[in-house]
Amino acid sequence: MAIQFNANSSAKSVDRAMKLYENGNYLESSAMCTTLLKRNAKEPNLWSILSAAQVGMMKYAEARKSAMKGLKFAPKSPDLQCRLGLTYMSEHRFSEAVSEFKKAQSYQPGHTWSLRCLTDALSRQGKFEEAYETLHKEYEEQPYEIGLWFAYLKVCMKTERYDEAMKIAGTLMNDQVTVRRFRAAMLFVIGELHTKVGEYDRAYEICTEANEIAKEQFEAEKHRAGTDRVIAAWTPETIGSLDKPTRKSDPFVFIVGMPRSGTSLVEQIIASHPAAHGCGELDYINHLAGQFSKDGGGWSYLSQIDRLTKNNLDKAAGLYIDMVSKLAPGASRITDKMPINQMHLGLINAILPNAKIVHCVRDPRDTFVSCYFHHFLGKGNAFTYNPTDFASCFTDYWRLMKHWKEVLDIEILDVVYEDVIADQEGQSRRLIDFIGLDWNEKCLDFHKTKRTTKTLSAEQVNKPIYKSSIARWKKHEKHLGPLLAGLPEDSLRDDD
Numbered sequence: 001m002a003i004q005f006n007a008n009s010s011a012k013s014v015d016r017a018m019k020l021y022e023n024g025n026y027l028e029s030s031a032m033c034t035t036l037l038k039r040n041a042k043e044p045n046l047w048s049i050l051s052a053a054q055v056g057m058m059k060y061a062e063a064r065k066s067a068m069k070g071l072k073f074a075p076k077s078p079d080l081q082c083r084l085g086l087t088y089m090s091e092h093r094f095s096e097a098v099s100e101f102k103k104a105q106s107y108q109p110g111h112t113w114s115l116r117c118l119t120d121a122l123s124r125q126g127k128f129e130e131a132y133e134t135l136h137k138e139y140e141e142q143p144y145e146i147g148l149w150f151a152y153l154k155v156c157m158k159t160e161r162y163d164e165a166m167k168i169a170g171t172l173m174n175d176q177v178t179v180r181r182f183r184a185a186m187l188f189v190i191g192e193l194h195t196k197v198g199e200y201d202r203a204y205e206i207c208t209e210a211n212e213i214a215k216e217q218f219e220a221e222k223h224r225a226g227t228d229r230v231i232a233a234w235t236p237e238t239i240g241s242l243d244k245p246t247r248k249s250d251p252f253v254f255i256v257g258m259p260r261s262g263t264s265l266v267e268q269i270i271a272s273h274p275a276a277h278g279c280g281e282l283d284y285i286n287h288l289a290g291q292f293s294k295d296g297g298g299w300s301y302l303s304q305i306d307r308l309t310k311n312n313l314d315k316a317a318g319l320y321i322d323m324v325s326k327l328a329p330g331a332s333r334i335t336d337k338m339p340i341n342q343m344h345l346g347l348i349n350a351i352l353p354n355a356k357i358v359h360c361v362r363d364p365r366d367t368f369v370s371c372y373f374h375h376f377l378g379k380g381n382a383f384t385y386n387p388t389d390f391a392s393c394f395t396d397y398w399r400l401m402k403h404w405k406e407v408l409d410i411e412i413l414d415v416v417y418e419d420v421i422a423d424q425e426g427q428s429r430r431l432i433d434f435i436g437l438d439w440n441e442k443c444l445d446f447h448k449t450k451r452t453t454k455t456l457s458a459e460q461v462n463k464p465i466y467k468s469s470i471a472r473w474k475k476h477e478k479h480l481g482p483l484l485a486g487l488p489e490d491s492l493r494d495d496d
Contacts, residue, residue, distance in 0.1 A: 391486025
């Protein structure tokens with residue numbers, strides 16, 4: 001979004017608020033905008049950034065109000081109209097989003113951001129041909145604009161116009177002025193395109209470039225030491241010595257597993273049950289871990305297990321139960337699928353002993369390829385950018401889950417991704433039975449459930465089960481030597 005300032009705005013402060021938003025610091029960005037708006041409530045750009053930050057915090061109603069307030073001061077701003085539309089998009093209210101994006105187009109025909117938003121909303125409704133037609137004319141008539149061409153590339157892929165998509169991809173690949181972050185996102189999509197047309201080596205090569213641009217440093221030794229520390233801290237003796245909290249914690253289901261292992265799919269199946277609610281990724285357990293630490297560090301409590309007294313466990317249980325129950329009042333089962341929770345299962349066992357753990361398992365070779373071909377937003381997945389780091393991280397995760405199964409009192413159910421694909425109903429019934437609910441047919445139509453999914457799997461969980469993701473790794477086997485050499489033997493699926 002292009003930021004412009006009026007005479008009463010502090011350009012530096014507004015720019016800072018925007019940068020905080022772009023870096024994912026939504027709370028700080030929101031606070032800064034709120035402060036600035038007290039001095040100048042008529043600055044539409046501040047309302048726009050505030051709305052964006054509130055969407056980032058999943059405060060969609062508040063974000064909508066902010067966008068509407070901004071429109072009072074700039075009634076025909078296509079940017080603010082897009083912000084309003086995006087609040088509906090975030091809640092899967094795609095028809096309303098489309099209406100807002102079309103208004104933005106009426107204010108400024110050819111406005112590229114609203115065109116991109118509009119085609120995205122149409123695509124999310126499955127209206128791929130309409131999305132294609134919306135962009136086709138603009139693509140032919142407007143001057144080259146990388147964002148518009150990238151959006152057009154994606155709708156060409158959705159409508160299986162691969163020849164046309166390949167021509168666009170060639171132009172985009174040669175665009176050397178693109179900012180690195182956007183180029184990485186673009187390369188991941190182009191890599192997927194080459195997969196679609198059967199050019200698997202070229203696809204892997206392009207995604208390798210994308211991962212090189214996007215990569216973060218993964219400290220394998222530090223991660224291994226952290227895993228060792230967790231395992232050493234949570235022994236049967238330690239667990240047996242702790243008192244049980246008195247607060248009832250039956251409704252809670254923790255879904256753990258590697259990224260792209262089926263965690264979003266499992267949560268969507270559960271959330272499709274009328275008595276259940278999916279909360280997505282909550283940071284509450286990680287926050288509670290810090291509360292047990294004298295220095296506030298989230299892991300130092302592992303050497304201070306004596307701080308887990310009955311009184312402290314009761315307080316922690318009460319905090320989690322009260323916070324999460326507010327998100328789903330009346331629900332009989334509530335899911336939390338924060339990935340870091342798998343490191344804290346000992347603590348979960350201590351404060352919520354009646355909860356259930358669902359462990360999502362997938363062949364790590366397919367898990368890696370799926371990670372390698374996708375653009376992760378935000379931080380926390382540094383191990384996905386090369387096969388060696390992935391194998392190291394996966395090995396730590398695999399031995400930690402083995403440890404938890406040996407020492408915890410809490411129930412753990414393995415849900416194997418490949419088994420869900422092969423027998424959707426049987427595995428779904430098994431899952432629903434495990435969490436203590438009666439079967440409901442809506443769990444088979446999980447893709448029809450309207451709820452916000454903020455992970456990379458948002459698109460997948462909004463369509464029926466498909467089998468093309470099974471054994472995908474074989475198409476790239478020649479590139480996976482470091483991965484295959486580093487994975488635990490017992491984690492691999494049989495080749496049949």
